[in-house]
Amino acid sequence: MTRPEDRSRRRPKIADVAATAGVSTATVSRALSNPGLVGEATRARVMDAVEVTGYRINSAARDLRQRRARSLLILAPNLSNTFFGTIFAAIQKVAGEAGLAVQISDSRLESSRLATLGHDGRTDAIVLLDGALDPEIVNGWRLPLVQLCEWNEDYDAPAITIDNAAAARLAVDHLAQLGHRRIVHVEGPPDNVLAIHRRAGAQAGATARGLELTLLPGDFTMESGETAARRWAAMTPRPTAVFCASDECAFGFIAECAAMGLAVPADVSVVGFDDVDFAGRFLPALTTVHQPRAEIGRIGAERLLAALEGGRPLGPRAEPVPTRLVVRASTAAPPTTSPRPKQ
Numbered sequence: 499m500t501r502p503e504d505r506s507r508r509r510p511k512i513a514d515v516a517a518t519a520g521v522s523t524a525t526v527s528r529a530l531s532n533p534g535l536v537g538e539a540t541r542a543r544v545m546d547a548v549e550v551t552g553y554r555i556n557s558a559a560r561d562l563r564q565r566r567a568r569s570l571l572i573l574a575p576n577l578s579n580t581f582f583g584t585i586f587a588a589i590q591k592v593a594g595e596a597g598l599a600v601q602i603s604d605s606r607l608e609s610s611r612l613a614t615l616g617h618d619g620r621t622d623a624i625v626l627l628d629g630a631l632d633p634e635i636v637n638g639w640r641l642p643l644v645q646l647c648e649w650n651e652d653y654d655a656p657a658i659t660i661d662n663a664a665a666a667r668l669a670v671d672h673l674a675q676l677g678h679r680r681i682v683h684v685e686g687p688p689d690n691v692l693a694i695h696r697r698a699g700a701q702a703g704a705t706a707r708g709l710e711l712t713l714l715p716g717d718f719t720m721e722s723g724e725t726a727a728r729r730w731a732a733m734t735p736r737p738t739a740v741f742c743a744s745d746e747c748a749f750g751f752i753a754e755c756a757a758m759g760l761a762v763p764a765d766v767s768v769v770g771f772d773d774v775d776f777a778g779r780f781l782p783a784l785t786t787v788h789q790p791r792a793e794i795g796r797i798g799a800e801r802l803l804a805a806l807e808g809g810r811p812l813g814p815r816a817e818p819v820p821t822r823l824v825v826r827a828s829t830a831a832p833p834t835t836s837p838r839p840k841q
Contacts, residue, residue, distance in 0.1 A: 510551040510552050510553040511553070512526050512527065512553065514547075514551045514553060515544065515547045515548055515551050515553045516547075518547035518550055518551055519540075519543040519544050519546070519547035520543070521540060521543065521544065525540060525544070526544050526547075527807075529541045529544040529545070530544070530548075567619060567620055567621055567622050568597060568598050568599060568622065569598060569599045569600070569601055569620065569621045569622060570589065570593050570598055570599070570600050570601070570621060570622065570623050570624070570625060570799070570802065571600075571601045571602075571603060571615065571620075571621040571623070571624045571625070572586060572589060572600060572601065572602045572603070572624075572625045572627070573603055573604075573605040573615075573624060573625070573626050573627065573628060574602070574604070574605055574627040574628060575604065575605050575606050575627070575628045575630070576604075576606075577602065577604055579746075580774050580775065580776065581744075581745075581746075581772055581774055581791070582627065583775070584775070584791040584792050584795070585627070585646060585647070585791045585792070585794060585795040586600075586602060586795070587792070587795070588791070588792040588793075588794075588795030588796045588799065589625060589795045589796075589798065589799040591796070592795075592796055592799035592800055592803065593799055593803070596803050596807075598622070598803070601620070601621060605626070605627070605628040605631060606628075609632060609635060612631065612632075612635050613635050613638065615639060616638065616639025616640050616641045617639075617640075621641070622641065622642070622806055623641055623642040623643065623644075623802045623805070623806055624639060624641055624642070624643045624644075625643075625644055625646060625798055625799070625802065626643060626644070626645050626646070626653070626655070627645075627646050627647055627648055628648060629645065629648040629649050629650035629653075629690075629691050630650075630689075630690070631650075633650065633652035633653055636650075636653050636654075636655070637652075637653065637654045642802050642805045642806060642812055643655040643812075644656055644657070644658060644798045644801055644802055644812060645657035645658070645659075646658050646659070646794050646795065646798045647659055647660075647692070647789070647791075647794060648690070648691060648692055649691060649815075650691065655812065656801070656812050656813060656814055656815045656816060657815045657816070658794050658797050658798045658801070658816050658819065659794070659816075659818055659819065660789055660790070660794075660818050660819050660820075660821045661818040661821070662692055662695035662696050662699060663695045663696070663698050663699030663702065664699060664818075665696070665699065665771070665787045665789075665821050665823075666695070666696040666697075666698075666699030666700045666703065666741070666771070666787070667699045667700070667702060667703035667706075668787060668821075668822070668823040669700070669703075669741045669769045669771070669787055669823060670699075670700050670703030670704055670707070670709070670711075670741060671703055671707070672769065672785070672823055672825065672829065673739040673741065673767060673769065673829065674703075674707045674709060676739075676767065676829060676830065676831050676832070677831050677832050678709070678737075678738050678739040678767065678832050679709055679710060679738075679832075680709070680710045680712070680735065680736075680737035680738055680739075681700075681704060681709055681710070681711050681712070681737055681738075681739045681740070681741060682711075682712045682713075682714055682726070682730055682733075682737045682739070682740045682741070683696075683697060683700045683701075683711060683712070683713050683714070683740075683741045683742075683743070684714045684715075684716040684722065684723060684726040684740060684741070684742045684743060684747050684751065685697050685713055685714065685715055685716050685743050686716060686717060686718045686743040686744060686747075687716075687717045687718065688715070690718075692743070693718075693743055696743050696771060697713065697743070700741055710737070712733070712737060714726045714729055714730065716742070716743060716744075716747050717747075718743060718744040718746055718747055719744075719746055719747065719750065720746050720747065720749050720750030720753070721750060722747055722750065723742060723746070723747035723748060723749060723750025723751035723752075723753075723754065724750040724751065724753065724754040726740075726742075726747070726750075726751055727750070727751045727752075727754035727755050727758070728754060728758075730751075730766070731755075731758055731760065736766075737766075738766060738767065738832035738833060739766065739767040739768070739769070739829070739832065740766060740767070740768050740769070741768075741769045741771075742768065742769065742770050742771065743771055744770065744771050744772055745770035745771060745772045745773065745774045745776075745777050745784060745786055746774075747770070748768050748769070748770030748771075748784055748786070748828075749770075749776075749780060749784070751768055752768055752780070752782070752784075752828065762782055762828050763782065763827070763828055763829050763830035764830070764833060765833055766833075767785075767828065767829040767830055767832070768784070768785070768828045768829065769784075769785045769786060769787075769823075769828070769829060770784045770785070770786035770787070770828075771786060771787045771789070772786065772787065772788075772789045772791075773786045773787065773788035773789060773824055777824075777826075778824075778826065780828075782826070782827035782828045783826035783827045783828065784826055784828045785823070785824065785825050785826045785827075785828045785829040786823075786824055786826070787821060787822075787823055787824075788821055788822050788823070788824045789821060790819050790820070790821060793819055794819055797816065797819065801813075801816075
């Protein structure tokens with residue numbers, strides 16, 4: 499690389515860095531503001547050129563010209579839910595490498611407060627993990643927006659998701675292969691898009707295999723799993739397997755079985771959905787549909803950054819992110835008898 503003739507005469511500019519590195523000014527800009535968008539070798543050349551030229555980026559001035567807050571906002575319901583932690587971490591990693599801060603807020607704010615989010619200048623883009631908000635409010639934000647996991651067809655934004663119906667069929671297929679013929683599906687909230695697709699997948703899988711499927715109401719929580727366990731225990735004949743629409747629900751179901759003196763999987767097999775961090779450490783370790791939350795968070799954050807830095811539209815909804823069933827100790831062949839719960 500060639501050194502500038504005399505750096506003392508004037509303050510180095512981005513064009514000096516580009517000339518020294520042998521790249522375009524646009525490439526220098528991307529390397530400095532969003533290094534994930536350029537190759538490692540190119541990024542190294544740019545950083546060497548920055549050191550040689552003595553160039554110093556004025557982030558505050560650049561962001562003021564671009565009217566940028568250098569911040570992403572994540573909106574999610576029930577921030578205490580352990581499901582979101584891995585997604586938050588993946589987004590934080592991508593955003594942090596690009597020099598963006600991350601804000602996290604509860605999506606169930608008052609409508610008047612939600613409506614101001616896209617207009618207060620405090621964020622450049624929004625990651626939304628809630629499909630139950632008013633579409634008029636969401637579409638009025640006028641910021642780059644991506645939906646993760648949960649989605650709403652009325653939002654003018656792409657979604658990064660898995661195929662929930664196909665994933666639910668994996669759970670039903672697994673139970674059928676073990677020999678179960680009567681299965682319970684503990685649903686999620688009746689108007690939730692994830693619950694709707696998981697129920698549809700479970701029903702399609704049961705129909706395809708000639709299984710008897712009973713639906714019990716739920717809402718993704720441990721409490722709904724406990725209630726479902728009591729209802730299941732009172733059924734005659736009692737189904738030999740249960741597919742819960744979330745891991746939290748499955749944990750509650752298994753815990754209530756233990757309280758009634760019933761064992762999993764000796765008395766009933768249980769499958770969850772999500773594969774939260776605790777699923778493999780629960781007793782028994784939970785068989786569950788793995789939702790690749792880190793991958794979903796990474797893809798969503800990268801799409802937002804590409805839109806911010808390159809001025810490109812976010813584009814259509816992405817192809818579903820692949821998933822799989824993780825088989826652990828909570829499922830087995832059906833029992834030969836149906837023990838009575840303790841009184």
